[in-house]
Amino acid sequence: MTYATARETSEGKVFTVTGGDWDTVVGGTDPLHDERIVVNMGPQHPSTHGVLRLILELEGETVTECRLVVGYLHTGIEKNLEYRTWIQGSTFVTRMDYLAPIFNETAYSLAVEKLLGITDDITPRTTTIRVLMMELNRIASHLVWLGTTGLELGAISMMLYGFREREYILEIFEMITGLRMNMGYVRPGGVAQDVPPEAIRKIREFLAMLPRKLKEYEDLLSGQPIWIQRTQGVALLDVTGCLALGVTGPVLRSAGLPWDLRKTQPYCGYETYEFDVPSATTGDVWARYEVRVAEMRESLKIIEQCLDRLKPGPVMVADKKIAWPAQLALGVDGLGNSLEHVAKIMGQSMEALIHHFKLVTEGFRVPAGQVYQAIEGPRGELGAHVVSDGGTRPYRVHFREPSFINLQAIPAMAEGGLIADVIAGGASLDPVMGGCDR
Amino acid sequence: MVSTTPGPVPVSQPPAGATSGAPAELPPASGAGKGMFGVQGTGDTSGFGGLVRRETEVASSTRPYGGWFDDVYDSLQEAFPALDDAIEHVVVDRDELTLHIVPEKILDVCRVMRDDEALRFELCSSVSAVDYLGTDPRRLHVAYHLTSMTYRRRVRLEVAVTAEEPYVPSVTSVYPTADWQERETYDMFGVVFTGHPNLTRILMPDDWEGYPQRKDYPLGGVPVEYKGAEIPPPDRRRSYQ
Numbered sequence: 001m002t003y004a005t006a007r008e009t010s011e012g013k014v015f016t017v018t019g020g021d022w023d024t025v026v027g028g029t030d031p032l033h034d035e036r037i038v039v040n041m042g043p044q045h046p047s048t049h050g051v052l053r054l055i056l057e058l059e060g061e062t063v064t065e066c067r068l069v070v071g072y073l074h075t076g077i078e079k080n081l082e083y084r085t086w087i088q089g090s091t092f093v094t095r096m097d098y099l100a101p102i103f104n105e106t107a108y109s110l111a112v113e114k115l116l117g118i119t120d121d122i123t124p125r126t127t128t129i130r131v132l133m134m135e136l137n138r139i140a141s142h143l144v145w146l147g148t149t150g151l152e153l154g155a156i157s158m159m160l161y162g163f164r165e166r167e168y169i170l171e172i173f174e175m176i177t178g179l180r181m182n183m184g185y186v187r188p189g190g191v192a193q194d195v196p197p198e199a200i201r202k203i204r205e206f207l208a209m210l211p212r213k214l215k216e217y218e219d220l221l222s223g224q225p226i227w228i229q230r231t232q233g234v235a236l237l238d239v240t241g242c243l244a245l246g247v248t249g250p251v252l253r254s255a256g257l258p259w260d261l262r263k264t265q266p267y268c269g270y271e272t273y274e275f276d277v278p279s280a281t282t283g284d285v286w287a288r289y290e291v292r293v294a295e296m297r298e299s300l301k302i303i304e305q306c307l308d309r310l311k312p313g314p315v316m317v318a319d320k321k322i323a324w325p326a327q328l329a330l331g332v333d334g335l336g337n338s339l340e341h342v343a344k345i346m347g348q349s350m351e352a353l354i355h356h357f358k359l360v361t362e363g364f365r366v367p368a369g370q371v372y373q374a375i376e377g378p379r380g381e382l383g384a385h386v387v388s389d390g391g392t393r394p395y396r397v398h399f400r401e402p403s404f405i406n407l408q409a410i411p412a413m414a415e416g417g418l419i420a421d422v423i424a425g426g427a428s429l430d431p432v433m434g435g436c437d438r
Numbered sequence: 439m440v441s442t443t444p445g446p447v448p449v450s451q452p453p454a455g456a457t458s459g460a461p462a463e464l465p466p467a468s469g470a471g472k473g474m475f476g477v478q479g480t481g482d483t484s485g486f487g488g489l490v491r492r493e494t495e496v497a498s499s500t501r502p503y504g505g506w507f508d509d510v511y512d513s514l515q516e517a518f519p520a521l522d523d524a525i526e527h528v529v530v531d532r533d534e535l536t537l538h539i540v541p542e543k544i545l546d547v548c549r550v551m552r553d554d555e556a557l558r559f560e561l562c563s564s565v566s567a568v569d570y571l572g573t574d575p576r577r578l579h580v581a582y583h584l585t586s587m588t589y590r591r592r593v594r595l596e597v598a599v600t601a602e603e604p605y606v607p608s609v610t611s612v613y614p615t616a617d618w619q620e621r622e623t624y625d626m627f628g629v630v631f632t633g634h635p636n637l638t639r640i641l642m643p644d645d646w647e648g649y650p651q652r653k654d655y656p657l658g659g660v661p662v663e664y665k666g667a668e669i670p671p672p673d674r675r676r677s678y679q
Contacts, residue, residue, distance in 0.1 A: 071641040079650055083657055083672045114532055243560050246615025264590050369531050372583050372594060385581060387568050400564035408618050437641055
């Protein structure tokens with residue numbers, strides 16, 4: 001068996017070495033490429049905010065390639081909506097992004113109202129309550145973001161604090177809607193239930209409490225060397241990158257473009273509230289942290305203005321062909337029909353019973369057409385593309401979920417960086433997989 | 439062009455569940471407040487009164503479109519001289535502008551929409567589709583929602599293709615954000631975006647068969663027992679229109 005051919009030259013005998021394993025012999029001495037491995041991060045990794053799978057190609061600790069796999073939480077909400085009435089849609093969309101249920105409901109309700117042509121008929125109290133609930137929800141969502149990101153970057157106490165204060169908001173939600181999450185509270189035409197006075201008191205307590213807590217969080221994190229090192233200059237994404245990848249929300253604002261739909265394309269009367277749009281210029285995880293904390297303060301300002309504006313009035317449109325007929329009341333087991341109302345329709349008014357029955361079983365009709373309604377969710381532009389064929393059920397509902405869109409930016413932020421920064425970068429996008437996969 | 443008469447349904451007969459969501463009759467022409475319950479004919483609300491899907495058609499709006507819609511159209515025409523060949527309909531409805539584009543031209547139109555100084559639709563907010571089974575022979579409509587941050591405007595582009603030849607040029611070279619959204623549209627509707635770098639399923643498993651968001655794809659589900667009675671899955675329940 002010959003390993004190499006030999007020939008005589010003027011220099012002496014020369015061997016030409018060939019063979020299939022020559023590359024491996026050379027590669028064996030390469031200290032860098034020797035460590036190239038592919039790592040599956042997730043889908044059940046604690047830092048993936050649900051079930052997100054990242055396939056990372058690593059050279060040492062450097063990420064050379066990053067691919068994302070989503071879809072593990074796909075529940076077919078958009079398909080299901082086509083088989084339910086327009087009102088029932090609220091209970092489905094609220095379950096998409098489970099950290100921002102009020103936003104999902106509001107986007108959906110605004111879109112349906114636009115299709116119905118009743119946008120101007122929505123009562124002022126309804127709109128104020130919607131804004132109030134959205135801003136409370138924004139704070140709750142940002143608190144979860146702060147808590148989980150703190151946890152992932154080593155500040156475990158931040159997680160405890162963040163969830164503790166969020167719990168306070170969930171209690172407010174429970175007081176108002178009967179449920180802590182997935183409330184189905186904002187509905188086409190109005191909201192399900194008026195805000196009780198005790199909830200207002202609780203919100204006022206919350207307004208007095210949170211600024212102090214935010215200060216505590218900043219005292220805890222902002223000067224922390226580990227927090228600084230793990231966030232500053234990490235997972236950069238500039239405005240160009242954000243726009244190309246469709247990234248909106250706090251991430252876009254942290255890169256320097258103060259694009260906030262509440263200001264730029266106002267809805268729900270946001271143009272009449274006084275608040276600022278925080279932005280930063282560095283476009284790193286640190287900037288996203290600062291923007292989100294500042295946004296919580298701005299939300300507090302909006303909530304305070306909401307409370308001042310909350311004048312008594314109806315919380316559902318006057319049109320009885322659309323307004324949900326039931327008078328709801330909070331019972332011991334949550335929100336349900338008020339017994340008074342049931343007694344009336346069952347005992348006194350046959351017409352009211354028929355009307356109730358028709359509206360609940362058939363639902364109302366929505367004139368044919370399509371609309372796109374975008375609102376500023378905690379994670380960016382939350383858009384609802386709603387199509388009606390004139391029937392009592394949505395023909396098609398598509399949600400432009402910011403989590404889904406923003407996740408595309410992870411490879412752009414992670415490739416070329418360290419594996420530890422994948423966690424920081426991914427967390428800074430604040431993805432919620434329930435919303436991403438729908 | 440979009441036909442006003444329903445063409446032959448290009449698939450096998452839809453399963454029973456797929457049509458249960460369809461309204462029984464044409465709703466009255468009036469708006470909200472009158473005839474919302476749509477009682478016509480016998481007024482049968484048993485849910486078994488013969489379910490028919492209603493026909494719709496795309497009706498073009500006429501100039502002037504109103505507000506900045508005319509500006510956008512004129513600017514697009516100026517920047518894209520062959521617009522008349524690329525555009526099928528212009529629809530203004532509920533304060534929203536929809537441009538129905540010839541599928542082959544969507545990429546060129548998107549590039550102009552993004553780059554022209556008078557248009558500047560920098561952000562592609564959403565790419566999705568709607569299945570108009572039975573009402574349009576080109577049943578799959580892909581809808582692009584473009585946002586101009588400079589001018590604070592939104593525009594919807596729509597292209598229509600058949601289920602047999604569901605080919606639409608990918609706009610990922612103009613809007614990289616369309617990557618996942620086109621994958622989702624392919625996953626859910628079977629629209630093939632030619633030129634897409636990695637057109638694979640994204641939400642459903644890779645080996646899934648069929649396109650779940652199409653109207654002839656049944657919702658599925660299993661019967662549920664509740665207090666001794668069996669409740670059929672949602673798409674098989676008796677439905678009131």
